[in-house]
Amino acid sequence: MxxxxxxxxxxxxxxxxxxxxxxxxxxxGNWIDIIWLALIFGLVNAILRPPFxxxxxxxxxxxxxxxxxxxxxxxxxxxxxVGSQFGVGFELAAPWFWSAxxxxxxxxxxxxxxxxxxxxxxxGRRLKKHD
Numbered sequence: 001m002x003x004x005x006x007x008x009x010x011x012x013x014x015x016x017x018x019x020x021x022x023x024x025x026x027x028x029g030n031w032i033d034i035i036w037l038a039l040i041f042g043l044v045n046a047i048l049r050p051p052f053x054x055x056x057x058x059x060x061x062x063x064x065x066x067x068x069x070x071x072x073x074x075x076x077x078x079x080x081x082v083g084s085q086f087g088v089g090f091e092l093a094a095p096w097f098w099s100a101x102x103x104x105x106x107x108x109x110x111x112x113x114x115x116x117x118x119x120x121x122x123x124g125r126r127l128k129k130h131d
Contacts, residue, residue, distance in 0.1 A: 002124065005118055006042060009111055009114045010042050013107040013110035013111045013114070014034060014037055014038055015034055016110045017110070021099070021103060024092065024102050025103050028089040029090065041079045069101070072104040073097065073101045075104070080103075
């Protein structure tokens with residue numbers, strides 16, 4: 001169940017980024033492509049985020065956490081590149097770094113808000129009904 005909720009959060013976050021940033025994120029796909037893109041996004045983040053953060057721990061500390069924005073940008077750009085290789089209709093406009101930076105900001109913000117709203121479901125807890 002957590003996987004489906006996390007996938008839905010990624011789908012909504014990517015969709016919001018696509019809608020809000022049409023000059024930076026060039027998207028010509030449908031909902032099935034967004035599902036595939038959300039899967040790619042989740043895999044890229046699950047596999048590469050921990051080693052990137054571990055390797056750049058000193059930079060993250062020295063920049064008071066701001067280097068995580070660079071990591072998010074690079075992972076978002078990698079998601080876009082992998083997605084374009086699979087033909088999901090997702091492409092970053094030039095200059096790719098700023099497009100990926102803005103896209104990662106939007107997806108991070110939307111994911112954070114939705115994760116806070118759905119935190120009980122993500123932890124596996126259910127709200128108790130009072131009689």
